[in-house]
Amino acid sequence: MSTLASPIPPLSSEAPAWQRAxxxxxxxxxxxxxxxxxxxxxxxxxPLAVVLYGAFEQGLQVWYAAITEPDALAAIRLTLxxxxxxxxxxxxxxxxxxxxxxxxxxxxxxxxxxxxxLPFAISPVVVGLIFVILLGSxxxxxxWLAEHDLRIIFAVPGIIIVIAFGTMPFVARELIPLMQxxxxxxxxxxxxxxxNGWQTFWRVTxxxxxxxxxxxxxxxxxRAMGEFGAVAIVSGRIRGETNTMPLHIEVLYNEYxxxxxxxxxxxxxxxAIVTIAVKSxxxxxxxxxxxxxxx
Amino acid sequence: xxxxxxxxxxxxxHFTAVDDVSLSLPEGQLTALLGPSGSGxxxxxxxxxxxxxxxxxxxxxxxxDATDVHVSRRxxxxxxxxxxxxxxxxxxxxxxxxxxxxPRRLRPGKAEIRTRVMRLxxxxxxxxxxNRLPSQLSGGQRQRIALARALAxxxxxxxxxxxxxALDAKVRAELRRWLRRLHDEIHLTxxxxxxxxxxxxxxxxxxxxxxxxxxxxEGTPEEVYDHPANPFVxxxxxxxxxxxxxxxxxxxxxxxxxxxxxxxxDQPQGHGLAYVRPHxxxxxPDGSAQGALAAVIEGITVVGPTARLELKVAGGKDLIHAxxxxxxxRSLGLSxxxxxxxxxxxxxVFMDNGARAS
Numbered sequence: 001m002s003t004l005a006s007p008i009p010p011l012s013s014e015a016p017a018w019q020r021a022x023x024x025x026x027x028x029x030x031x032x033x034x035x036x037x038x039x040x041x042x043x044x045x046x047p048l049a050v051v052l053y054g055a056f057e058q059g060l061q062v063w064y065a066a067i068t069e070p071d072a073l074a075a076i077r078l079t080l081x082x083x084x085x086x087x088x089x090x091x092x093x094x095x096x097x098x099x100x101x102x103x104x105x106x107x108x109x110x111x112x113x114x115x116x117x118l119p120f121a122i123s124p125v126v127v128g129l130i131f132v133i134l135l136g137s138x139x140x141x142x143x144w145l146a147e148h149d150l151r152i153i154f155a156v157p158g159i160i161i162v163i164a165f166g167t168m169p170f171v172a173r174e175l176i177p178l179m180q181x182x183x184x185x186x187x188x189x190x191x192x193x194x195x196n197g198w199q200t201f202w203r204v205t206x207x208x209x210x211x212x213x214x215x216x217x218x219x220x221x222x223r224a225m226g227e228f229g230a231v232a233i234v235s236g237r238i239r240g241e242t243n244t245m246p247l248h249i250e251v252l253y254n255e256y257x258x259x260x261x262x263x264x265x266x267x268x269x270x271x272a273i274v275t276i277a278v279k280s281x282x283x284x285x286x287x288x289x290x291x292x293x294x295x
Numbered sequence: 296x297x298x299x300x301x302x303x304x305x306x307x308x309h310f311t312a313v314d315d316v317s318l319s320l321p322e323g324q325l326t327a328l329l330g331p332s333g334s335g336x337x338x339x340x341x342x343x344x345x346x347x348x349x350x351x352x353x354x355x356x357x358x359x360d361a362t363d364v365h366v367s368r369r370x371x372x373x374x375x376x377x378x379x380x381x382x383x384x385x386x387x388x389x390x391x392x393x394x395x396x397x398p399r400r401l402r403p404g405k406a407e408i409r410t411r412v413m414r415l416x417x418x419x420x421x422x423x424x425x426n427r428l429p430s431q432l433s434g435g436q437r438q439r440i441a442l443a444r445a446l447a448x449x450x451x452x453x454x455x456x457x458x459x460x461a462l463d464a465k466v467r468a469e470l471r472r473w474l475r476r477l478h479d480e481i482h483l484t485x486x487x488x489x490x491x492x493x494x495x496x497x498x499x500x501x502x503x504x505x506x507x508x509x510x511x512x513e514g515t516p517e518e519v520y521d522h523p524a525n526p527f528v529x530x531x532x533x534x535x536x537x538x539x540x541x542x543x544x545x546x547x548x549x550x551x552x553x554x555x556x557x558x559x560x561d562q563p564q565g566h567g568l569a570y571v572r573p574h575x576x577x578x579x580p581d582g583s584a585q586g587a588l589a590a591v592i593e594g595i596t597v598v599g600p601t602a603r604l605e606l607k608v609a610g611g612k613d614l615i616h617a618x619x620x621x622x623x624x625r626s627l628g629l630s631x632x633x634x635x636x637x638x639x640x641x642x643x644v645f646m647d648n649g650a651r652a653s
Contacts, residue, residue, distance in 0.1 A: 189444075
């Protein structure tokens, strides 16, 4: 008997014997992953490392002094205050807007959807100017506000207004597609079972959009803390009074107090990293809840 | 609890979904709203439930006006085509939902709720799924849970919107027989929407055939099937063959063949159409029988015990369809291309202008 004329080729470790149609060759995969990682390293990790290095270059004590200095503390407090007001405000607005858009048919629905996106499309500086023109002492409502002794521009209310405006889309945008996809049958069946609108919202709608809400709140929170352009216009940058963290950092930087600037930056970056970590945790738990078998 | 529907109208923009519909649905019966998509049957069901509001007209439950009663207080059980179970709740919590949202003074105690939910789950034969999530059940099981949930609040009427539409053929057939038996046990006034004539004929006590927002005919399944009121009902309830005929003196003539029209003498004369079901076409071995038409077999399809023939009648343009038992086909010794004779056994003649001839 002769041996087989064409023996089965040995399986090579480089190229698999079969390949899925959507799978690229190894070198393309490595190239793409490499480019992505290099880009991330240069534009994300490196700057972050520089911030941390700058912050701690002169030791922990200097860092601590920089963030506990009265103006810095005032900036931190103001930022947290703004977040504490803006995030709940946009949470309520976002849920209501998404509910209206997803569950009802009405005239001007597409206009509303477009308007919700507007804050993302307009430059923050322009947003700041809009409110100065509207509410400033020379603005349309200026005389009326002055008469009633209300100070909005160059004061905390102005900061809250522009940040609320700039972060308005986050919760709504997160929820609209989710709620549209879920439809309204579950709500309808809740109603036929005798529940009122309020019970239906808390017991049926909210549990279904829970993760979307959390996700939207996290993004809204991150943006509210970091908002700069619009705040820079309306705050007036009064030290210890109307400086949020990003503004305080800029002030320090312009005064060549680099270590202090980096120290407060590291705190802001730290808050952002915590936010992203919470977001990832939320995603992970969400994933696990949807596919309990895989966990 | 009977349901009276009085002159209900509903429009969406320029589209008329329900066009002046009046119906009386008797107590304790299972009624099918049957029609093609866009016929307004689902809109009508949702109006009965209170999920949509009519532009005009009244809905009465047992004589009492329910038109302006909010859906949550109307006392209807509603079953959706895609189940609409609460995804994040267990089967138990889904069924208990209607009881737990009751105002405190009307709400039964925890133990009472437990007993009632478990009794319902036993009724739908799914008591072992109480602690599962809906996503862990099959489509047929989910629909049974949806039914148990709707029954939990002891509704006065049960409304089902294409309840078997999302299920595969076998589960669907099982579930509809099961629904029929369940209905015989609980005798709740029920209305279900379907576009499947077989489903409607098999399950319901009464059928309401709808088309373009109007009621074409209502009656028992036998009445509707055997005595269709118009060509639409005739063709919607099953396959049909059309023969062109001359209507004269109470008879419709197709060649030599004279079909009775049960026409009163004052009926118009002229061109008519005879509607014949495929199983009402007799296949004859020779042309000796009176009224037989010569035909050629163009095709034969055997589906299980039934043979379906496609025939071309001499002088006719269209193919006609006939059904007969496979054994009969064999004993006649027919095959493709054979010459044979056909004779309509039962027919229904309508005038060609759309008006009824009988």
